[in-house]
Amino acid sequence: MSKFLLAHDLGTSGDKATLFSTDGKLLDSCTYEYETKFFNGNWAEQNPMDWWKAFCSTNKRLLKGRDTSQVAGLAFSGQMMGCVCVDINGQVLRNAIIWADQRSVEEEKYIKDKIDETEFYKIVGHKISASYSIEKLMWIRNNEPDIFKQTFKILLPKDYIIYRLTGKFVTDYSDASGTNAFDLINLRWSDRIIDISGLDKNLFPEVHPSTHIAGEVSKVISEECGLAPGTKVIIGGGDGVCAAVGAASVEENVAYNYLGSSSWVAYTAKKPVFDKELRTFNWAHMIPGYYAPTGTMQAAANSYNFMKKILFEGLSVVENENSLGVYDLMNNQIISSKIGANGLLFLPYLLGERSPRWNPNARGAFIGLKMEHTKGDLIRATVEGILMNLDIVLQIFKKESNITDINVIGGLAQSDPILRILADVYGINVHKLSYLEEATSIGAAIAAGVGSGELKDFNEVHKFIRREENIAPNRENHQGYEKVKEVFNNSYYALLDIYQQLITL
Numbered sequence: 001m002s003k004f005l006l007a008h009d010l011g012t013s014g015d016k017a018t019l020f021s022t023d024g025k026l027l028d029s030c031t032y033e034y035e036t037k038f039f040n041g042n043w044a045e046q047n048p049m050d051w052w053k054a055f056c057s058t059n060k061r062l063l064k065g066r067d068t069s070q071v072a073g074l075a076f077s078g079q080m081m082g083c084v085c086v087d088i089n090g091q092v093l094r095n096a097i098i099w100a101d102q103r104s105v106e107e108e109k110y111i112k113d114k115i116d117e118t119e120f121y122k123i124v125g126h127k128i129s130a131s132y133s134i135e136k137l138m139w140i141r142n143n144e145p146d147i148f149k150q151t152f153k154i155l156l157p158k159d160y161i162i163y164r165l166t167g168k169f170v171t172d173y174s175d176a177s178g179t180n181a182f183d184l185i186n187l188r189w190s191d192r193i194i195d196i197s198g199l200d201k202n203l204f205p206e207v208h209p210s211t212h213i214a215g216e217v218s219k220v221i222s223e224e225c226g227l228a229p230g231t232k233v234i235i236g237g238g239d240g241v242c243a244a245v246g247a248a249s250v251e252e253n254v255a256y257n258y259l260g261s262s263s264w265v266a267y268t269a270k271k272p273v274f275d276k277e278l279r280t281f282n283w284a285h286m287i288p289g290y291y292a293p294t295g296t297m298q299a300a301a302n303s304y305n306f307m308k309k310i311l312f313e314g315l316s317v318v319e320n321e322n323s324l325g326v327y328d329l330m331n332n333q334i335i336s337s338k339i340g341a342n343g344l345l346f347l348p349y350l351l352g353e354r355s356p357r358w359n360p361n362a363r364g365a366f367i368g369l370k371m372e373h374t375k376g377d378l379i380r381a382t383v384e385g386i387l388m389n390l391d392i393v394l395q396i397f398k399k400e401s402n403i404t405d406i407n408v409i410g411g412l413a414q415s416d417p418i419l420r421i422l423a424d425v426y427g428i429n430v431h432k433l434s435y436l437e438e439a440t441s442i443g444a445a446i447a448a449g450v451g452s453g454e455l456k457d458f459n460e461v462h463k464f465i466r467r468e469e470n471i472a473p474n475r476e477n478h479q480g481y482e483k484v485k486e487v488f489n490n491s492y493y494a495l496l497d498i499y500q501q502l503i504t505l
Helices: 048-063 105-114 117-124 133-143 145-150 157-166 191-197 219-225 239-246 301-312 326-336 375-398 416-426 439-452 458-463 475-494 496-502
Strands: 004-010 014-021 026-033 037-039 043-046 071-078 084-086 153-155 170-172 206-208 213-216 232-238 255-259 263-267 281-284 291-297 345-347 365-367 405-409 429-433 467-471
Touching: 004 048, 004 157, 004 239, 004 439, 014 048, 014 439, 026 048, 043 048, 048 157, 048 219, 071 157, 071 239, 071 439, 084 145, 084 157, 105 133, 105 191, 117 191, 133 145, 133 191, 153 157, 157 170, 157 213, 157 219, 157 232, 170 232, 232 239, 232 439, 239 255, 239 263, 239 281, 239 291, 239 439, 239 458, 255 375, 263 375, 291 375, 301 326, 301 375, 326 375, 326 416, 345 375, 345 475, 375 416, 375 475, 405 416, 416 429, 416 467, 416 475, 439 458, 475 496
Parallel strands: 004 071, 071 232, 170 206, 255 405, 405 429
Antiparallel strands: 004 014, 014 026, 037 043, 084 153, 213 232, 255 263, 263 291, 281 291, 345 365, 429 467
């Protein structure tokens, strides 16, 4: 009889708990949603007590009627780049500042004044940014001194739950690599960066591999959290890196593309990719000895759903003559248009942009609108804009690696027309995986399996997920997109001055 592997994906909107068997079957899953407080323009916080409630509730729902002693191991996929301050007794001192928070701009500027940005990039694998944990902790020091004086450790979101279960202040290499304070090459906290920040290195937790057993569920906490005493607690990883494992990117040069609200292209490599223009960044992989070079854009499915809202708001399934769902209608509209959307371009910068532009002031735009354009042209241009933007990231990585195939996951990967365009824009083979929305959970489950000794290594992910559909690029279409890409990039640069003017309006 196979045992259970329990994965918790502690995300921005909620905790998704998923139960797998050790032979790779998805048995059940459930989600507990919690609140994010957005305020002061670009501040974003969550209450860690809500994470704990979600964790306990989902365990009990998922394991009801099952033998909890059969859970071989529990591991986490966690939202990254957060900041949880706890005192010496592990008590939370304030709400967690999460990844989406951008308040620490002065702290970002302070670091930029102290170190060359390229030198910084080559230490931590990321740009200096208010998005990351160390800048957030500096903000607390500078603006909430009473809280900072009581702070014994800074934890990342998943690691707070691990502390509650085991009493250990730990994190893993992948999540640590999203703090802007981690030496990516030597896999340890960076003395250089922490000294520049003026913080004490003792504030940071111990760092271990993702498969490290942090401890076991104590008897005291077991009844509250719904797990058997003695259940092994394995650290797991940051959600962006768990997704790599869940997308079967577990060997060198295997690339994948997550097509969700935001979207990223990443692959598995034996060394980081340090782009001369600092357009991409790097995580430590969950697999020892590997890295996950990555480029993430802000508004992929966000842009697509924006167009859905604008063009099809209020339209139900029964209000069209073929009784199609709205996404099916959008697929048909995409097919009705041609490569280049009949001369229409879309710049997908509705939320500014991270990689590859790193321009928070960039804005979305349609360029080339004519009276003859149709809904199909608008939707196809939106898809093409998203994918041409991601292709910039892919081309950076193709200069470093022999990438000939890419696995795709995420909500937009459900659309066959979108995957066809993706293959033609990228010019490589595209593989749709059997699970499109469970990659982070699968990554955490594999870490639980390897850490508990139930799975041999990360290659056993192939028990859990497989390639279901293969799409080869049309070479003629790919050549057509090469011309469109040039105009797409020229359009972005032509509008740089306009973006600056728009923010003054």
